[in-house]
Every structure is written in C-alpha cells, then in structure tokens.
Amino acid sequence: MDDEIRIDRQGPLAIVNLNRPARRNALGAAGTAALMTAFETLAADPDCRAIVLTGAPPAFCAGSDLKELGALDVPEMCRHEAETARMARRIALLPIPVVAAVEGYALGGGMILALSCDVVVTARGARWNLPEVPNGWLPPWGLQTLLARVGPVRARLLTWGVTEVDGAEALRLGLADVLAEDGTALAEAQRLAERLAALPANAVRSTKRYFEPFATADAERQDAEASRVFAADASCEASQATMARFAVKS
Numbered sequence: 001m002d003d004e005i006r007i008d009r010q011g012p013l014a015i016v017n018l019n020r021p022a023r024r025n026a027l028g029a030a031g032t033a034a035l036m037t038a039f040e041t042l043a044a045d046p047d048c049r050a051i052v053l054t055g056a057p058p059a060f061c062a063g064s065d066l067k068e069l070g071a072l073d074v075p076e077m078c079r080h081e082a083e084t085a086r087m088a089r090r091i092a093l094l095p096i097p098v099v100a101a102v103e104g105y106a107l108g109g110g111m112i113l114a115l116s117c118d119v120v121v122t123a124r125g126a127r128w129n130l131p132e133v134p135n136g137w138l139p140p141w142g143l144q145t146l147l148a149r150v151g152p153v154r155a156r157l158l159t160w161g162v163t164e165v166d167g168a169e170a171l172r173l174g175l176a177d178v179l180a181e182d183g184t185a186l187a188e189a190q191r192l193a194e195r196l197a198a199l200p201a202n203a204v205r206s207t208k209r210y211f212e213p214f215a216t217a218d219a220e221r222q223d224a225e226a227s228r229v230f231a232a233d234a235s236c237e238a239s240q241a242t243m244a245r246f247a248v249k250s
Helices: 029-043 074-093 109-115 143-150 152-160 167-173 185-197 201-216 219-234 237-247
Strands: 005-010 013-018 050-055 059-061 098-102 105-107 119-123 127-129 178-180
Touching: 005 029, 013 029, 013 185, 029 074, 050 059, 050 109, 050 185, 059 098, 059 109, 074 109, 074 201, 074 219, 098 109, 098 185, 105 109, 109 143, 119 167, 119 185, 127 167, 143 152, 143 201, 143 219, 167 178, 178 185, 219 237
Parallel strands: 013 050, 050 098, 059 105, 098 119, 105 127, 119 178
Antiparallel strands: 005 013
8 A cells, every 4th residue: 555545454444544744644646546545445345344534643634735736737736636536425435434533634625535434533622624715716526525514504604714613613513423532533433433343234334325315415516516616716816826835835
C-alpha cells in the first residue's frame, strides 16, 4: 500500500490511516488513488467486517492538497476533484460499514470525506469547517452527504464557511454521531466498529444497501453540477489568488 495510506488489521477490523501529517493529511492524487484501492481491497476480503478511517496527528484531513491543485489548470483541477468525489461516493457502496474517527482538523474535502462514512465519531476539540467559499469557489463534490445529514438551510450556512464548529457542535448539528473526549476518538470508533463487525454480515450489508439511496440520492449528478460551478468559480480573481498563494508554498 502507498505510504500515504496505512492499514492496520485488528481481527475483523481494518484501521485505515491517512498518513501525510506534514500536510495535515491533505488529499493529493496519489493518496486518493491509494485510498480507493484500500477500500476495494478490504471490501473484497471476507475476513474484514468493518473499516475505521482516521488520520495521522495533527488532523483527520485538511481536504484537497491546494499546493498540488495550484499547479494545475482548471480542467485538470476538475478531473482531480472528480476522482476524489468518486472515491468518497464509493464508501456508501461498500458492503461493510466505515466509521470515521475525527481528531484535529476536518476541513473542506476532509470534512466531506468524514461525512461520507457511515458513522462519524468526533473528538470534542475537533475543528470542522468548509473553507472553499472564502477561498473563492463552491465545494466541487460531496454536498449531498452534507445535505443528508443537516438539511439544506444548515448545509448552506456551513458551505459558506463563516462558522467553524467543534466536536460538540458537530454532534448537535448532526455532522457527527458520537462525541469522544480529545485523544479517544479512534478508540471509541474501534469499539463501535467492533460492535458492527459482530453483527450478522448479511444483515449489515442489507441495511447499508437499503439506506444508501437516502444518504446519497442523486450524488453523482449533483457532484457533476458542483464540478461545473467549481470550474467557473476557479477562473475568478479570488480563486486564482488563493491558488497562486498555495502554489508557491513549500
């Protein structure tokens, strides 16, 4: 497996760790592809009954790697984000449950990646935010998962990115399902995943399949529409200034 993604097998569980701590586990092309491969490989393993997705400290995931995106033209950016969207949508279609364990930052695409999981455990001090609109563009994928969790009015406010919420507020809003004390989100997610893994596999699979249309209804089409809007936004002055700023960072 790519060094950006590490897998720790613990009996019927697989702990999938985003492993780019120097970049706050930002998602680049290589990491996104490796994460998709990890999901597919684990889903095909009959001994794997649940996945816990987490990130190496200090973050769960800071979203797309803007340094990498800043080196691309707009069509290439859209292709990059479309692949990330495809990977995140795949979580809902896996036959086994995926539990997110969020400590530190869950920003932008990292926040949406967490929300794409079946169950979300957040640390009390975790920071949840969508910074895309302040950066100059609509989030290019995953807004259906946000809508499914919090409804359109709250989703709109969160998408504007003017509010950053902690773990307790994430739980209250419905972004997260379980609140853990700081430093314990992974352990709590593992305990929950173990309980899910102990259930009859066929019934877990059937339950996930039954609810999938409600959680991800029309997600592929909505991602395509968001990508179209993102492409237009990415050509605007504010977006170009943001990308140029990240492109020159070391």
